[in-house]
Structures are given as structure tokens and as C-alpha cells.
Amino acid sequence: MNETFRALESIPDVxxxxxxxxxxxxxxxxxxxxxxxxxxxxxxxxxxxxxxIRELGVPFVMLGEGSNVLAPDEPWEMVVIQLHxxxxxxxxxxxxxxxxxxxxxxxxxxxxxxxxxxxxAGTRLRDLIRFCVENGLQGLEGLAGVPATVGGxxxxxxxxxxxxxxxxxxxIDLLDAEGSKRTLSRQELSPGYRTMGLPQNCVVLGxxxxxxxxxRSMLQxxxxxxLEKRRKSQPLRYPSAGSVFKNPAGQFAGALIEKAGLxxxxxxxxxxxxxxxxxxxxxGTATARDILELIEKTENEIFGSFxxxxxxxxRILDQLYRSPAQC
Numbered sequence: 001m002n003e004t005f006r007a008l009e010s011i012p013d014v015x016x017x018x019x020x021x022x023x024x025x026x027x028x029x030x031x032x033x034x035x036x037x038x039x040x041x042x043x044x045x046x047x048x049x050x051x052x053i054r055e056l057g058v059p060f061v062m063l064g065e066g067s068n069v070l071a072p073d074e075p076w077e078m079v080v081i082q083l084h085x086x087x088x089x090x091x092x093x094x095x096x097x098x099x100x101x102x103x104x105x106x107x108x109x110x111x112x113x114x115x116x117x118x119x120x121a122g123t124r125l126r127d128l129i130r131f132c133v134e135n136g137l138q139g140l141e142g143l144a145g146v147p148a149t150v151g152g153x154x155x156x157x158x159x160x161x162x163x164x165x166x167x168x169x170x171x172i173d174l175l176d177a178e179g180s181k182r183t184l185s186r187q188e189l190s191p192g193y194r195t196m197g198l199p200q201n202c203v204v205l206g207x208x209x210x211x212x213x214x215x216r217s218m219l220q221x222x223x224x225x226x227l228e229k230r231r232k233s234q235p236l237r238y239p240s241a242g243s244v245f246k247n248p249a250g251q252f253a254g255a256l257i258e259k260a261g262l263x264x265x266x267x268x269x270x271x272x273x274x275x276x277x278x279x280x281x282x283x284g285t286a287t288a289r290d291i292l293e294l295i296e297k298t299e300n301e302i303f304g305s306f307x308x309x310x311x312x313x314x315r316i317l318d319q320l321y322r323s324p325a326q327c
Contacts, residue, residue, distance in 0.1 A: 004056050005035055008079065011052060013045035014038050015085070022071035022080070022317075025063060027147055029239040030288045031071025031317075034080045041085045043205070050203065051179060053079060061317065062203055064152030065124065068241055072318040073288045083122030083151060115213060116170065120206040121151025125158070133223060138214035139168035144223045145230045147242075151204040157196045162226055166191035170208040177201040194246060194313055235273040238281035244295060245278055245310040253310055254278035257298060260305050267294045292316065 009016050016038055022031025040046040053060050060079040063069070115137055119128050125140075125148045132140050142163025146153065154172060158165045171185045176199055190197035198204070230236070245253040257263065257277040264274045266283075268290035273279040280294055299310050 004058055005079070007056060008036060008038065008049065008052055008058065011045065011048050013041045014049055015041065019075070020080075022066070022076070025080075025082070026066035026069055026071050026241070027239055028066075028070060028241050028282055028286075028288075028291065030073065030282060030286060030291065032073050032075050034071075034076045034078050036079045037082065038079055039082050039085050043086060046081075046083070046086065046203075047175075047179070049081070050175065054179060062151065064122075064149030065147045067147040068152070068156060068313065069315050069317050070241065070288055070291055074318075076318060083120070083149065084124075086120045086122040115211045116208055117211060118206060118208045119150045121149060121154070121204045123150045123206075124148075125150060125153050129223065132211060133216060133219045136214055136216045136219065137211035138219060139163075139209060139211040140165070141219055141223050142226065144226045150207060154196055154204050154207055155198060156194050157191045159193075160226075164191070166196060168209040168211055170210050172196075172198070172207045173205040174198065175203040175205060181205070233276060235275040235279050235281050238273075238283055240273070240279050240281045241314045243278045243313050244280050244298075246313045248308050248310065251308070252278075256302050256306060256308060256310075260298075260301050262298060262301060265294070265297075267291075267297070270294045272298065 008014075016036055018036060019033040020037040021033050023029050025031070025037070038049055040049050050060075052058075058079055059077070060081055063080050063082055117128070117132065117137060125143055125146055128150060129140050129144055132138070140163075142160055143153065143158055143165060144162075146158050146160065148156075148158055152158075153165045154169075166186070166189070169186045169189075169191075171183050172189070173181065173183050176182055184198075234242075243253070245257075247253050248256070254277040257272060262272050263277045265272050269283045269286035270290035270293075271281055271283050271286075272294065273281050280291055282291070295312065302308055302310050
């Protein structure tokens, strides 16, 4: 396996970091070393890297801002790919659309005079929102404060009470499991709670959004209001991965956890936040094991007290990604 990993290091135009601590790349600030962290500097380099990975049978995972994941403490025999260097492949206007690829689906074709923005998967969501605000384009500002790349936000259908990334979506460009480039229109997807309904084992390359003209000052005020509400309601002082559990139908996970008396409960330096019970925070030296034990205890307590099985919103990397996948 060592020789297999070494074969990937010679692919041109790819930054390679060996034994890179994942704690540097996750918002929980936990995670041991991954065998290789790869950052392709161009789309062609990404394709070459993925072709080699598939040919060699090397396990890999796509990682954006690392905001909805828990990385293992132990060394991980995995290739982690980040697309931050491809974030610059974005722009405004109808010319960014691939009309030939959309020709088979007239419903996905834009009308003249409408406003469109295309963003590569590695674009940080905050940068995209800033661009939209500066250019008076409304539709994505509801995601202000969400720590994600466009690729990760699309894969998880990032949403808040102010909006979802699927709402202004026109189409997504991706690589399928066989390495073929495809474009899926919004009508071909089935977005849901924390899912975009994308094909299994695909890699998101970028997406086009249809937005609406709006006064820049109004958009800026809206973003500031949303960020202020997040600061008041969420424990942003400590590293975390946001909401740990999905809300059960007709209920709130945080309310159940608080009702069970777990608010503020700790294992090591991992603590169920005193500010928002559906968040687990790292108060300094928490390990992935501490956090996972706290997650499991919460699940068991909620089921024992209320008969409700909580579903995890965050992804436990070494449990879920033992084969190629996107996160």
C-alpha cells in the first residue's frame, strides 16, 4: 500500500502533503494524520489524480471546510482531496452555462437577461456570498455564516432557517463514479433535509445559481442580521461541527437533549453546549473518541427516555468513508 500511495505523489500540478493532521482541516479541530492530503491546482490535475486513484484502488474522500465531519484520532490510510485551489473557477453571466449539455433538458435553460453565477466546488461559501452582495444578487445570503465550500454545501444541501442552497440552483457539474463528467439540472435532483440526492460516489465540480437583482445595501443589512442571530443562538466561541443531530419529525433534537438533562454534560473536553444542546463543542483538548462517546451517550439517553432514535447530521469519517465518497 505504501508504494501505491507513493505513485500518486508524481502526478503533475497537485500539491501533496504527507501525514497531514486532519485537526488542521476540520472545524472540530480534532483528527490524526491522513496518509496523503492532495490539492489539485487545475481541473485536469484533478481528473488525472482521480483516474490514478481509481486505477490503483486507493480509498479517498473529498473534504471542503471540514465543518460537518468528525475525523479519527488515529493515522488514517486514506487520500483526502481538497479543491480550494480550484475555487477561482467561477464568474457571473450566462456565458458560464454549458448550453450543449443542457440542450436535452429545455427546462434547465436560462432565459435571456436573468442573472447567473457559477462557482467551482472549492469556492468558500462566504466568498461566494460576499461576491453576490457586492454585485447586488439575492438568493444565497440566507447561508451567511455557514462554514463550507460550495461543493460540500451542495452535497449536503446546506440550509438554515433563512434558506437552502438548492433553492436558487440551476445545475451541478460533477464527475460520476466512472470518471465521466456530467451536468445535472435542478429538475433531475431530489433535494431533501441534508441531502441533494446526488449519485453515489460522485465528485462535485461546481454549480450554477440563478439569482435576483437587489439593492446592495439591503443585502448587506440582511447578512449582518443573519450573522447576529447566529452569534446569539449558537456557541461560536469553541470549535464545533454545528448541529450534531437532524431534527426528528415534528421535534427539535436540541430540545430533547435539554429535556433529558444532558445540556452541559462533558466527556473529556467534549461538551454538549450550554448555549445550544444540539451542538457539541471542543473546549480545548477533546479527542474524536471523546466526541464520539458523547454522541453515542446522547443517542442512548434520548432513545431510553423518549423512544426517539436520533439521526446524525455530522459524518464520522472513518466509519462512513472506507470507500470513495464525497463529503
